[in-house]
Amino acid sequence: MTNLKTVFANKKAFIAFVVAGDPDFAACADNIVALAEAGADLVEIGIPFSDPVADGPVIQAADLRAFAAGSTTAKVFELVAAVRKRTQVPLVFLTYCNLVYQYDYDKFFTRCAELDVAGAIIPDLPLEERDEVKPIAEAHGCHIIPLVTPTTPPERIAKIVANVDGFIYVVSSMGITGTRDNIKTDLNQLVANIRKYTTTPTAIGFGIHTPEQAAQMGAVADGVIVGSAIVDIIGQYGREAPTHLQDYVKAMRAALPE
Numbered sequence: 001m002t003n004l005k006t007v008f009a010n011k012k013a014f015i016a017f018v019v020a021g022d023p024d025f026a027a028c029a030d031n032i033v034a035l036a037e038a039g040a041d042l043v044e045i046g047i048p049f050s051d052p053v054a055d056g057p058v059i060q061a062a063d064l065r066a067f068a069a070g071s072t073t074a075k076v077f078e079l080v081a082a083v084r085k086r087t088q089v090p091l092v093f094l095t096y097c098n099l100v101y102q103y104d105y106d107k108f109f110t111r112c113a114e115l116d117v118a119g120a121i122i123p124d125l126p127l128e129e130r131d132e133v134k135p136i137a138e139a140h141g142c143h144i145i146p147l148v149t150p151t152t153p154p155e156r157i158a159k160i161v162a163n164v165d166g167f168i169y170v171v172s173s174m175g176i177t178g179t180r181d182n183i184k185t186d187l188n189q190l191v192a193n194i195r196k197y198t199t200t201p202t203a204i205g206f207g208i209h210t211p212e213q214a215a216q217m218g219a220v221a222d223g224v225i226v227g228s229a230i231v232d233i234i235g236q237y238g239r240e241a242p243t244h245l246q247d248y249v250k251a252m253r254a255a256l257p258e
């Protein structure tokens with residue numbers, strides 16, 4: 001099983017997000033391989049969900065393309081199996097609570113372990129319910145990646161990051177996913193608050209799309225996460241997406257601090 005520590009070892013991490021099955025399963029596998037080859041250190045695979053409450057229009061549209069291509073959780077696991085024949089890039093899932101619950105926690109993380117998926121980001125899993133699933137994930141060697149937002153109070157940050165490894169997802173801004181030109185949160189302060197309680201790496205996501213932002217956010221945290229900008233390239237270029245994705249990832253990676 002991939003140790004997520006390696007993702008952050010001796011470098012800032014570039015983390016790319018795609019929606020599984022967007023625009024179809026074959027193209028999605030090619031896109032993930034292209035992202036990995038261009039230097040993405042970790043790929044977040046979104047499992048399409050009918051009510052993606054934290055997602056903006058770009059990712060919602062990708063979910064719809066994936067559903068039109070016949071996406072189901074079982075097919076997403078098949079996609080990962082196909083991807084695993086082509087790349088060993090570290091992978092995590094991003095999806096919502098109900099989907100994992102419905103698939104069955106133990107079955108879900110058993111499959112993850114078999115396919116070397118290092119964990120899951122579940123944005124609607126509250127801290128209060130985390131113990132329902134975290135021990136099961138960990139029994140399979142998988143991480144539950146927690147999220148900290150600009151309004152999370154310090155006492156709650158302490159609880160959220162306790163006994164967590166993998167990484168901490170630092171949400172840059174309130175609201176939903178989507179590119180933003182202005183990120184106003186004091187992320188130095190937010191990351192400093194997190195680092196008071198843990199040495200687990202941090203990665204900032206939500207809104208990041210330009211090399212300038214990658215440079216700025218990469219100076220604050222241990223990694224940056226880009227979703228909507230990548231999904232937008234996939235939506236725009238279809239089958240031609242891989243070369244465009246590679247150019248984009250190379251430019252973003254090059255902008256990250258050493």
Ligand SMILES: O=P(O)(O)OC[C@@H](O)[C@@H](O)c1c[nH]c2ccccc12
Binds near residue numbers: 017123227228
């Ligand atoms: O799309 P953005 O603004 O680049 O943000 C990253 C994001 O797409 C990815 O991590 C993500 C997709 N869906 C989410 C739901 C909640 C939190 C994070 C996510």
